[in-house]
Amino acid sequence: MTVPRAPGGRLNALREMRRDPLGFLTQVRRDCGMIAQLPTPGPRHYLVSDPAEIQRALTATGREFAKGQSRSKDPDQPGFQPLQRILGQGLLTSAGPLWRRQRRLIQPMFHHARIAEYCDVFARLAARTGAGWRDGEVREVHTDMTELTLAIVARTVFDIDLDAAIVAQIRQWLGENMATARRGADLPWMRFLDLLPLPSTRRWNADRRKLDGMVHDLIADRRAAGGSGSDLLSLLLAARDAETGEAMPDSQVRDEAVTLLLAGHETTANALAWSLHLLGTHPDAQARLRAELDEVLGADREPGGQTTGGHAAGGHAAGGHAAGGETTGGETTGGGRPGAADLPRLRYALAVVREAMRLYPPAWVVARRMLASREVCGRRLPAGSMLVFSSWVVHRDPTWWPEPESFRPERWLETSDRPRYAYFPFGGGPRQCIGNGFAESEAVMALATLCRSWSFAPASTDPIPPRPLITLRPGSAVPMLVRSIGP
Numbered sequence: 361m362t363v364p365r366a367p368g369g370r371l372n373a374l375r376e377m378r379r380d381p382l383g384f385l386t387q388v389r390r391d392c393g394m395i396a397q398l399p400t401p402g403p404r405h406y407l408v409s410d411p412a413e414i415q416r417a418l419t420a421t422g423r424e425f426a427k428g429q430s431r432s433k434d435p436d437q438p439g440f441q442p443l444q445r446i447l448g449q450g451l452l453t454s455a456g457p458l459w460r461r462q463r464r465l466i467q468p469m470f471h472h473a474r475i476a477e478y479c480d481v482f483a484r485l486a487a488r489t490g491a492g493w494r495d496g497e498v499r500e501v502h503t504d505m506t507e508l509t510l511a512i513v514a515r516t517v518f519d520i521d522l523d524a525a526i527v528a529q530i531r532q533w534l535g536e537n538m539a540t541a542r543r544g545a546d547l548p549w550m551r552f553l554d555l556l557p558l559p560s561t562r563r564w565n566a567d568r569r570k571l572d573g574m575v576h577d578l579i580a581d582r583r584a585a586g587g588s589g590s591d592l593l594s595l596l597l598a599a600r601d602a603e604t605g606e607a608m609p610d611s612q613v614r615d616e617a618v619t620l621l622l623a624g625h626e627t628t629a630n631a632l633a634w635s636l637h638l639l640g641t642h643p644d645a646q647a648r649l650r651a652e653l654d655e656v657l658g659a660d661r662e663p664g665g666q667t668t669g670g671h672a673a674g675g676h677a678a679g680g681h682a683a684g685g686e687t688t689g690g691e692t693t694g695g696g697r698p699g700a701a702d703l704p705r706l707r708y709a710l711a712v713v714r715e716a717m718r719l720y721p722p723a724w725v726v727a728r729r730m731l732a733s734r735e736v737c738g739r740r741l742p743a744g745s746m747l748v749f750s751s752w753v754v755h756r757d758p759t760w761w762p763e764p765e766s767f768r769p770e771r772w773l774e775t776s777d778r779p780r781y782a783y784f785p786f787g788g789g790p791r792q793c794i795g796n797g798f799a800e801s802e803a804v805m806a807l808a809t810l811c812r813s814w815s816f817a818p819a820s821t822d823p824i825p826p827r828p829l830i831t832l833r834p835g836s837a838v839p840m841l842v843r844s845i846g847p
């Protein structure tokens with residue numbers, strides 16, 4: 361049985377896929393069913409939308425699937441992935457024994473007990489973000505959430521401050537280079553543009569050199585200080601090869617550090633920005649969340665996350681005016697701030713985060729290369745084929761989700777017999793996101809802290825289109841009117 365192809369002729373389909381990837385993939389699923397061949401040049405790409413097949417591929421532990429495009433059938437060879445150009449051989453993009461060793465080494469940073477320790481930092485830094493706001497002003501919350509999540513990962517994983525130059529450099533890199541980073545993702549020949557002195561390539565190279573220099577300075581500082589802390593850099597610097605006893609080369613430490621700084625904040629920032637947008641456009645859900653926060657954290661609160669000392673976070677107001685919600689700078693004094701012990705009871709808050717990631721999955725597509733010929737959805741596919749799993753498509757598939765386009769956090773509090781892999785924002789199997797538990801706790805803590813002291817309403821009626829780059833970002837500013845909630 362042949363696999364259906366995206367209709368409309370290959371060139372037209374390719375143009376459409378590049379113009380509107382989300383709409384195109386959704387249409388292909390609708391027209392062709394659970395499996396369809398995509399119009400990409402080079403190795404064959406198949407869109408697979410059956411949760412059982414997605415589970416089979418992602419959770420396979422043998423030598424059947426690998427990450428990245430390549431002609432190689434060796435699972436230890438990392439194939440091409442656009443992100444390698446910035447992340448090198450870090451955890452996200454490496455393969456084989458290197459990946460296994462590094463995953464074992466880094467995993468303890470993300471153990472449950474460790475995340476519980478981080479919860480206080482999540483809430484404290486979220487309160488600091490709120491402390492920089494004024495009652496009645498319009499905030500661009502995607503920028504605010506990006507600064508917050510970057511500060512969180514910098515503090516928890518690296519023990520460095522938001523004000524550090526490297527944090528500013530990462531922010532600049534992300535702002536200016538994300539489109540270049542995706543170069544070659546679906547048109548392999550575009551990778552050769554890297555060899556031409558285009559302005560985008562020159563900017564990319566200059567920014568990358570700057571970023572590398574900063575990471576190497578950070579490594580040198582940590583090494584000079586004895587590297588005995590419990591943060592990731594100290595852990596990587598202290599690691600010794602079991603056979604040779606050698607330390608990890610600085611280039612590997614650099615790749616892991618940049619991977620975690622990048623993978624650890626961009627995705628969560630998107631999840632939080634979409635969550636606030638959805639709460640703003642669904643006042644009932646926002647009211648229900650606030651009722652849960654009052655019940656779990658107590659009704660006493662400080663208006664607008666009022667603060668009492670130190671320095672408030674700088675911010676990105678999108679206009680508006682100051683009116684009350686005074687800050688005197690610094691860390692908030694508490695006022696019923698959530699902690700790790702509250703997490704199990706913040707069920708609606710978690711439901712909001714999960715529902716936001718269902719509708720706007722930050723990692724909207726995951727792919728695997730087949731190392732051997734096999735049957736997928738009843739069709740035999742050749743070795744070397746790329747299977748493409750789009751959480752955007754599956755998370756909105758009416759086969760699994762009643763009213764798929766509606767924002768309904770309640771669905772996460774109901775029992776359901778939908779297949780496990782009808783929802784896979786963090787991927788699955790051995791290469792599942794290492795920051796899965798970290799990200800969910802962080803998002804719940806941040807949302808609980810902010811929504812406890814502030815209400816959110818959209819400041820514009822313009823719809824916010826999703827922008828599918830490497831992550832699914834809001835395609836425009838997300839301006840929200842923030843109002844301080846009195847005690």
Ligand code: HEM
Pocket residue numbers: 427451452453463513517619620623624625627628631721722723726727784785786787788790791792793794795796798799
């Ligand atoms: C809402 C937030 C997040 C989402 C949606 C997300 C999503 C994902 C997905 C889908 C993958 C698997 C990719 C694949 O199989 O090809 C992944 C891997 C990864 N993520 Fe996340 N992530 C999030 C937050 C984080 C955080 C907070 C960190 C670290 C602090 C992190 C670090 C990583 C790393 C290192 C990998 C590679 C793991 C490996 O291959 O062993 N992520 N993430």
